[in-house]
Amino acid sequence: MSATHTSVLATELPRPVPQTELDACPVSALFRRLGDRWSMLVIILLGGRTHRYNELHRAIEGISQRMLTRTLRTLEADGLVTRTVHPTVPPSVEYGLTDRGRSLLVPISALADWAVENQNPSGRCGT
Amino acid sequence: MSATHTSVLATELPRPVPQTELDACPVSALFRRLGDRWSMLVIILLGGRTHRYNELHRAIEGISQRMLTRTLRTLEADGLVTRTVHPTVPPSVEYGLTDRGRSLLVPISALADWAVENQNPSGRCGT
DNA sequence: CGGAATCCTTCCGGATACTG
DNA sequence: CAGTATCCGGAAGGATTCCG
Numbered sequence: 001m002s003a004t005h006t007s008v009l010a011t012e013l014p015r016p017v018p019q020t021e022l023d024a025c026p027v028s029a030l031f032r033r034l035g036d037r038w039s040m041l042v043i044i045l046l047g048g049r050t051h052r053y054n055e056l057h058r059a060i061e062g063i064s065q066r067m068l069t070r071t072l073r074t075l076e077a078d079g080l081v082t083r084t085v086h087p088t089v090p091p092s093v094e095y096g097l098t099d100r101g102r103s104l105l106v107p108i109s110a111l112a113d114w115a116v117e118n119q120n121p122s123g124r125c126g127t
Numbered sequence: 128m129s130a131t132h133t134s135v136l137a138t139e140l141p142r143p144v145p146q147t148e149l150d151a152c153p154v155s156a157l158f159r160r161l162g163d164r165w166s167m168l169v170i171i172l173l174g175g176r177t178h179r180y181n182e183l184h185r186a187i188e189g190i191s192q193r194m195l196t197r198t199l200r201t202l203e204a205d206g207l208v209t210r211t212v213h214p215t216v217p218p219s220v221e222y223g224l225t226d227r228g229r230s231l232l233v234p235i236s237a238l239a240d241w242a243v244e245n246q247n248p249s250g251r252c253g254t
Numbered sequence: 255c256g257g258a259a260t261c262c263t264t265c266c267g268g269a270t271a272c273t274g
Numbered sequence: 275c276a277g278t279a280t281c282c283g284g285a286a287g288g289a290t291t292c293c294g
Contacts, residue, residue, distance in 0.1 A: 025252040026242035027235060028167040035162010037287070040155040053256050064288050069257060090255040091294085100245055107237040108154060114234045115153035118227055164267070180276050191268055196277060217275045218274090 033078070038063050038071045040108075043097070046081060047105050050096035080104065160205070165190055165198045167235075170224070171252050173208060174232050177223035207231065 023029045034040055041060055045051060051059065057068055072095060075081035080101035086092040097105075150156045161167055168187055172178060178186065184195055199222055202208035207228035213219040224232075239252075 025168060025171065026246055027239035028171070028252070030238065030242045030246060031158060031162045031167050032164070033162075035158045035160075037159070040158045041152060044152065044155070057256095065257070066259090066289085067287060070287090085256095088255095091257090093256060103245070104241060107234065107241045110234040110237050111157065112154035114231060115157045118230070119153050119157060184276095191270095192277070193269090193279090194267060197267090212276095215275095218277090220276060 036071070038067055039075060042068075042071055042075065043080065043101065043104070043108070046095055046097045047102070050094050053093050053095070056095065075101075163198070165194055166202060168252070169195075169198055169202065170207065170228065170231070170235070173222055173224045174229070177221050180220050180222070183222065202228075 023032075034043070038060065041063075042056065045056060045059055053068070053072075056072075057063065057065065060068070063071075072081060072083065076083050079098055082096045082098050082101075084094045084096070086094065150159070161170070165187065169183065172183060172186055180195070180199075183199075184190065184192065187195070190198075199208060199210065203210050206225055209223045209225050209228075211221045211223070213221065
């Protein structure tokens with residue numbers, strides 16, 4: 001295919017973003033991933049026990065159906081959350097943490113301890 | 128002050144968001160706070176040694192001046208980063224971590240270990 | 255009950271230009 | 275050198291409606 005042409009009309013991108021090693025930082029990527037509005041709250045709630053969809057919806061209080069579904073689906077795709085559909089009528093869907101999800105709770109709780117001691121006062125998670 | 132009037136032309140907000148206990152979760156708030164595009168990278172870089180402004184600007188490569196300044200100022204306001212102005216000419220500004228900032232690196236590194244083992248392969252931070 | 259689809263607003267963050 | 279000021283596009287996320 002005409003080899004390495006590097007013509008003036010270059011096909012290469014006009015430097016959209018040089019993230020060659022930006023998101024290569026794993027902990028930065030993880031913070032970005034879980035730093036959205038709801039992911040951490042869902043993980044912490046599911047860390048206690050499994051929850052059904054509407055159970056999460058009421059427990060979090062303020063999340064929209066749209067965002068609850070999106071958050072759960074993304075966490076599932078990341079291998080942190082399990083989704084179990086019970087084919088009853090009406091349907092029942094139960095969410096929980098995977099082994100990886102539970103293993104994440106360990107460093108999370110270390111960070112939580114730091115947050116409680118160093119940041120805002122009166123901190124509870126609503127669990 | 129005409130007591131609790133609650134007039135029809137109420138001055139109160141139309142329910143902006145019921146975050147009574149949403150951001151009350153300290154670890155969720157911390158993730159939100161550090162889950163932006165640049166904060167973690169800046170913290171990690173400053174964890175190695177102090178840096179001058181343009182030093183950070185070149186090291187991160189992709190951050191705009193606007194966001195670098197904003198990120199540093201917010202981290203400073205949170206008591207995680209120090210800002211030292213040397214009144215030379217041309218001016219020189221040095222950034223570093225506070226004691227609190229360094230203490231944060233401990234639980235961060237635990238999370239970093241988890242991220243390296245469980246998430247994306249080939250992870251380095253560019254330090 | 256547990257969503258999906260659509261619309262609409264807010265805000266994060268990049269690009270650019272200028273300054274002490 | 276170390277910022278500030280302004281403009282602007284895209285992504286995040288809420289509200290509402292409809293569906294199996």
